[in-house]
């Protein structure tokens with residue numbers, strides 16, 4: 001980062017209105033409010049300590065170890081994957097406000113405690129980074145080389161965006177909601193720092209059940225996941241779920257911005273573009289893990305499956321490229337949460353054994369053997385295969 005100068009100063013955050021002594025780094029000349037950021041080294045150490053796989057320390061980008069989840073529906077907050085474009089801002093809740101303005105009948109400035117008194121909702125939703133599985137594209141694409149753990153599920157609690165719309169009364173001219181995060185930094189081709197910001201059409205925000213979340217698995221949002229308030233857009237790839245919200249502007253046009261129309265576009269080799277929106281249909285094998293050794297005989301194969309389009313209908317597993325066998329999907333369906341599936345089978349032959357799993361949705365779509373290559377490496381929902389060893 002060049003023009004976004006950060007000055008590392010331990011424990012002098014009091015100047016910026018936060019508690020002192022917690023190792024924050026003060027950010028100078030930021031175009032954002034309350035610009036105190038989390039010490040990147042500390043954030044990275046914390047991630048490593050809980051077993052996250054760190055791809056980059058600053059900005060912090062790390063994926064979960066799905067094997068650590070077996071059986072659980074939600075990922076504990078400490079192990080939830082983290083995807084950041086810039087530093088992690090530390091927003092102090094007494095001073096923080098959510099401002100709602102633009103093409104509205106009534107502008108709002110809401111404190112966290114005011115938001116907490118509004119109609120709330122809790123929902124379990126899976127967030128998946130659009131770049132999850134990018135490292136499996138061939139030829140390789142630029143960007144964070146995620147394996148398959150840039151996906152996690154949590155119970156989110158907050159105020160439905162529809163409730164906020166009722167309060168502010170969109171004018172008939174309003175087309176999109178523009179969500180602005182407090183984080184910013186320099187990006188290629190721009191001379192001034194840009195903020196992380198994305199828009200959603202009003203109808204999409206309502207139809208998706210988008211939530212202004214202040215709690216994650218029953219706890220206040222952790223700093224790195226957007227404290228004090230983030231957007232959660234169920235069923236959408238997680239770039240839509242803007243963290244560290246400070247402002248929502250209702251606008252009368254289509255937003256174009258770095259993270260809206262420059263990135264998060266599927267771009268073919270021929271240069272054709274389409275925006276990244278909903279999650280693709282996907283299933284992952286969690287158990288056995290790649291390279292795991294198991295005794296021959298009875299074997300349980302387990303994994304998770306989810307989709308942002310039509311609900312998952314079936315998951316099938318194939319052993320050594322044999323016939324597809326139907327797994328049983330466990331638990332009650334929750335529309336935008338992953339579900340566990342399992343198959344009990346027998347594998348007698350010793351040696352390296354390949355396992356594959358594929359999901360099919362209610363609209364009849366099935367995961368492809370190979371996902372369409374695109375320049376920025378998004379949406380790789382190719383059938384997952386795992387090679388294990390039978391003794």
Ligand SMILES: Nc1nc2c(c(=O)[nH]1)N[C@H]1C(S)=C(S)[C@@H](COP(=O)(O)O)O[C@H]1N2
Pocket residue numbers: 080081082083084085086127128129130180181182183196224225226238239240241242243244
């Ligand atoms: N303000 C802000 N919001 C953001 C991002 C960001 O860099 N800044 N990254 C987005 C992307 S690409 C993803 S995948 C998710 C990751 O959310 P998590 O870190 O809570 O897992 O946040 C989204 N929201």
Ligand SMILES: [Mo]
Pocket residue numbers: 083128129130131238239
């Ligand atoms: Mo992402």
